[in-house]
Structures are given as C-alpha cells and as structure tokens.
Amino acid sequence: MSKPRAIIIGAGYGGMALANILGKAGYRVDVYEKNATAGGRIAAIHKDGYVFDLGPSWYLMPEVFEQYYQLFGESAETRLDLMRFNPGYKVYFEKYPTLTIQGDVDVDKHTFEAIEPGTGRKLERYVAHSTQAYELAVKHFLYNNFLRLRDVFALPVILNAPRMLSLVFTNLDRHVSRVFRDIRLKQLLEYHMVFLGSSPFQAPAIYTLMSHLDYRSGVYYPRRGMLSLVQDMQALGTAYDVEYHYNSPVQQILVEGGKAVGVRLPDGSEVRADIVVSNADMHHTETVLLAPEHQSFPARYWAKRQPGPGALLVSLGVEGTLPDLMHHNLYFVDNWRENFDSIYVDKKVPENSSIYVCNPTKTDPSLAPDGHENLFILMPLPAGVALSDDEQSQLADRAIELFARAIDVPDLAQRITTRHTFGPRDFGSEFNAWQYNAFGGESHLLFQSVIFRTSNQSRKVKNLYYVGAGTVPGIGLPMCLIGAQLTYKKITGNRKAGPLAESDLL
Numbered sequence: 001m002s003k004p005r006a007i008i009i010g011a012g013y014g015g016m017a018l019a020n021i022l023g024k025a026g027y028r029v030d031v032y033e034k035n036a037t038a039g040g041r042i043a044a045i046h047k048d049g050y051v052f053d054l055g056p057s058w059y060l061m062p063e064v065f066e067q068y069y070q071l072f073g074e075s076a077e078t079r080l081d082l083m084r085f086n087p088g089y090k091v092y093f094e095k096y097p098t099l100t101i102q103g104d105v106d107v108d109k110h111t112f113e114a115i116e117p118g119t120g121r122k123l124e125r126y127v128a129h130s131t132q133a134y135e136l137a138v139k140h141f142l143y144n145n146f147l148r149l150r151d152v153f154a155l156p157v158i159l160n161a162p163r164m165l166s167l168v169f170t171n172l173d174r175h176v177s178r179v180f181r182d183i184r185l186k187q188l189l190e191y192h193m194v195f196l197g198s199s200p201f202q203a204p205a206i207y208t209l210m211s212h213l214d215y216r217s218g219v220y221y222p223r224r225g226m227l228s229l230v231q232d233m234q235a236l237g238t239a240y241d242v243e244y245h246y247n248s249p250v251q252q253i254l255v256e257g258g259k260a261v262g263v264r265l266p267d268g269s270e271v272r273a274d275i276v277v278s279n280a281d282m283h284h285t286e287t288v289l290l291a292p293e294h295q296s297f298p299a300r301y302w303a304k305r306q307p308g309p310g311a312l313l314v315s316l317g318v319e320g321t322l323p324d325l326m327h328h329n330l331y332f333v334d335n336w337r338e339n340f341d342s343i344y345v346d347k348k349v350p351e352n353s354s355i356y357v358c359n360p361t362k363t364d365p366s367l368a369p370d371g372h373e374n375l376f377i378l379m380p381l382p383a384g385v386a387l388s389d390d391e392q393s394q395l396a397d398r399a400i401e402l403f404a405r406a407i408d409v410p411d412l413a414q415r416i417t418t419r420h421t422f423g424p425r426d427f428g429s430e431f432n433a434w435q436y437n438a439f440g441g442e443s444h445l446l447f448q449s450v451i452f453r454t455s456n457q458s459r460k461v462k463n464l465y466y467v468g469a470g471t472v473p474g475i476g477l478p479m480c481l482i483g484a485q486l487t488y489k490k491i492t493g494n495r496k497a498g499p500l501a502e503s504d505l506l
C-alpha cells in the first residue's frame with residue numbers, strides 16, 4: 001500500500017518537528033520552504049569570520065526536548081551535547097550594581113535577601129508556587145488539545161482551580177508586586193514575558209511558571225550552537241525520508257470539495273497530498289495562501305488579535321575581549337513599565353529600552369576570529385513598525401551606546417570591526433511575519449493562550465492543519481515541539497491529553 005502523503009509549508013522548528021513525527025508514523029513527507037535553508041527563525045549569518053545567530057539562544061525546558069527525542073528512541077541531551085550554564089546569566093541595571101543569577105533558588109535567594117531583606121524566604125515560596133504552576137501546565141494544559149470534557153475537568157486541575165484562577169485573572173506584575181517591592185526583583189521575575197511576546201502588565205500571572213525555569217530548571221545550551229538543533233532535527237528525519245524542498249515558496253493551498261489537496265508553487269506546478277500542514281505564520285497562511293471563502297481566520301479576525309513584538313537584532317564583531325560579560329546578559333531600564341507600554345500599548349519605538357545581549361564567544365570562541373568577541377543585541381520593538389534603514393541604524397547606535405554605558409566599556413563603539421542589523425522589515429521579507437513580529441506568533445495574553453489561542457486546525461477546510469509558534473501552545477522552541485504533537489493528534493484523531501508515546505507513532 002502506498003504511504004499517505006503530507007505536505008508541510010515551512011521548515012521552521014515546528015514544521016520540522018512535525019515532519020519527523022509524520023515520517024515515523026508512515027507518511028511520505030515533503031517540506032516546502034521559501035528560503036534557501038531550514039530552521040526558519042533559528043537562523044545565522046556568516047560575516048567577516050564571525051558566525052552571528054539571528055534567532056533563539058536560550059535552551060529552556062530540557063525535559064520537553066528529551067520527551068520529543070524519545071519518540072524516536074533518542075536522547076536530546078546526548079545528541080545535542082547539552083551543557084548547563086552555571087551561573088545562568090548576568091543582569092545590568094541603569095543605576096544599580098550588576099547581578100548574577102545562578103539558576104538555583106538556594107543560591108539566588110541570598111541575592112534577593114541582600115537587595116530586600118526578607119525576600120530570600122519569599123523567593124523560595126514564590127519559586128515553589130512557580131514550580132507547581134509549571135508542573136500543572138506541562139501535565140494538564142500544554143500537551144492538551146482539550147477535546148474531551150474530562151481533560152478540562154481533570155481532578156488535579158479542579159483541585160488547583162482556585163489558585164490557578166487567581167493566577168489567570170491577575171497580571172504578572174500585580175502578582176509579583178504583592179510579594180516583592182524592589183524594582184530589580186520585580187524585573188527579575190517578570191522579564192521572561194518579552195520572550196513570550198508579551199508584557200508583564202498584560203499577561204496573566206500564570207506565566208509565573210517561567211520563574212521555575214530560571215530558579216529550578218536552569219539555562220542550557222547545545223555545545224555546537226543553536227543551529228545544531230536544526231541540523232539534528234533534519235538528521236533525525238533522514239531515517240524516515242523526510243524531503244526538504246528549498247527556495248520553494250508556496251503560493252496557494254489547493255482546496256477541492258472543502259478539502260486541502262495540495263499546494264501550488266511559483267512555477268505554477270501543483271503538488272498533491274492527503275494532508276497539508278502550514279508552519280508559516282498563521283496570518284500569512286490564512287490571509288494569503290487561502291482563497292477568502294476558505295479562510296477560518298480572515299483579516300477581520302487578526303484585527304482583534306495582538307501580535308508578539310517586533311525586534312531589532314544587532315550583530316557586532318568586537319576587537320579584544322569583554323571579560324565582564326557572560327554568555328547571556330540582560331540590561332533592564334528603570335522606566336520598566338513605560339518601556340513595555342510603549343511597545344504593547346502606545347506602539348512607539350521606546351526612547352530607552354531594556355535589551356538582551358548574547359556573547360556566544362564566551363562559550364564557543366570559534367564564532368569570532370582570534371582575539372575578538374561576538375555580540376548579538378536584541379531590542380524588542382512594537383509590532384507593525386517598519387523602520388527605515390536610517391532609523392534602524394540610529395537605533396542600533398543607541399543600543400550600542402546604552403550597553404557600552406551599562407557594561408562600562410566606553411570605547412565599545414570604536415572597537416566594532418563588523419556590524420549587521422536585522423530589523424522588522426527583514427522579519428517580514430524572510431518569514432512572511434505578521435506585522436513584522438519577531439517570535440512567530442501572537443502575544444501570550446489570556447485570550448490568546450491555551451484554548452483561546454488560534455487553533456491548529458482549519459475550521460473550514462478538511463485535512464488542513466497548522467503547527468508552530470503561531471498556534472497552540474505558543475512561542476518558543478519547546479512550545480514548537482509540544483505543538484507538533486498536538487497537531488499530530490488532531491491529524492490522527494488521537495483525543496488523549498498528555499505527551500505522545502513512541503507507540504502512538506507506530
């Protein structure tokens with residue numbers, strides 16, 4: 001019997017993850033990617049002897065990667081050669097001395113205590129609650145398509161309902177502020193929301209679970225760099241003949257008799273399949289690749305949704321060393337709330353912005369020529385703001401100036417030997433990103449999370465599915481791995497909650 005055929009549009013991490021699952025489950029899988037390489041937002045460029053990452057750098061939730069790899073009888077820890085950062089990262093402030101976060105509450109509680117007496121114990125309790133919320137989320141929410149009432153009303157969910165509801169109906173900043181007063185401590189417990197494409201002043205307090213990752217689980221890194229995640233995903237797929245077609249932007253999803261039957265490519269050729277899954281940004285898939293009558297989520301739907309932020313990425317080659325920096329560095333501005341509000345409420349490029357700075361040469365010196373450092377600055381921006389080349393360059397200058405001051409290296413700008421910027425319009429042209437969003441999907445607001453997030457299945461077209469950061473469960477690499485399993489369950493009519501087992505693919 002011939003294999004059922006699946007087409008995946010887009011070779012992002014979510015698309016690749018699902019391609020392998022479908023391959024193992026006996027599908028013939030063809031992935032059509034508009035760009036010349038796989039990985040989507042996990043990207044890098046080579047310039048003047050440097051390798052600059054343009055995408056993710058935090059490997060969080062290692063058990064999610066491990067569970068995914070186990071579906072193939074493999075171990076992520078071994079194949080990706082993981083290391084744990086000890087300490088996890090460094091934080092620079094506008095007015096206060098620098099802090100180092102170990103990633104272990106037993107150590108970090110002393111840092112908290114030194115800043116605000118009494119908060120060492122409070123941090124222990126706060127993190128214990130974050131761990132509870134995290135475990136509940138992983139066990140009952142994230143791996144769940146919520147297709148059965150008994151999954152919605154599972155006993156542990158009901159038992160924890162009062163506490164969970166209190167976390168759902170208050171925002172993260174309010175939740176944190178009930179316990180901690182010092183602005184630095186609040187920043188440490190709230191900054192993650194940027195990476196979930198949201199603001200702690202808007203997102204539900206359930207995302208307190210991110211503090212479990214910071215103070216219990218820890219920050220990991222694949223020794224061969226983030227791109228090795230893409231290479232390894234592809235290597236896993238070779239056993240199942242997953243085929244990648246590059247420079248192949250899909251122009252249209254073909255629908256016949258209410259069913260997706262394939263895709264049309266730019267040369268007009270049509271490729272037929274039993275199912276079509278899009279890993280491209282949901283807005284692009286729905287409003288560009290489908291005719292209006294087939295759109296479950298048309299333009300008017302998106303007008304009411306909030307995209308994750310845009311971003312300016314500034315890659316710098318720097319002469320000499322920067323001994324104070326760690327692999328991960330954060331710089332928090334004093335006007336914390338104004339910074340988030342300008343991005344998510346006023347939609348204006350912030351005057352003064354918190355930034356993330358990765359210094360990967362601290363871990364892998366081969367990413368820069370001898371005697372040089374590799375820096376990567378991420379400045380979040382409002383979605384939908386297309387910067388001109390001049391604006392982008394001026395903003396990059398400002399980010400460099402801010403960070404030079406923060407790390408007390410006044411000649412940083414003069415030591416830059418090469419520089420590359422990647423801004424909102426690049427996200428648009430490279431990934432067909434909705435409103436130039438950087439992280440691949442909607443903000444994690446209450447009504448854009450869990451059962452309220454844009455579905456992984458078309459409501460109007462049979463055999464058409466979605467996977468990746470734009471759909472459930474959400475933004476980030478671990479979410480893409482979980483989401484691939486949710487989409488597979490939809491495809492195969494598997495209604496159960498919880499992670500897949502290898503036997504579900506046989």
Ligand SMILES: Cc1cc2nc3c(=O)[nH]c(=O)nc-3n(C[C@H](O)[C@H](O)[C@H](O)COP(=O)(O)OP(=O)(O)OC[C@H]3O[C@@H](n4cnc5c(N)ncnc54)[C@H](O)[C@@H]3O)c2cc1C
Binds near residue numbers: 012033058195
């Ligand atoms: C700067 C940055 C930092 C980040 N940091 C982290 C981090 O530290 N940790 C973390 O876990 N996550 C991080 N993220 C988020 C994470 O990278 C993304 O959420 C994730 O990679 C999204 O993957 P995806 O599969 O949903 O989609 P994408 O990676 O966007 O892939 C979609 C693919 O579809 C292709 N495509 C689009 N349209 C078409 C078409 N018409 N035809 C064919 N192909 C098409 C695109 O070219 C792309 O390759 C970061 C993201 C960015 C940009």
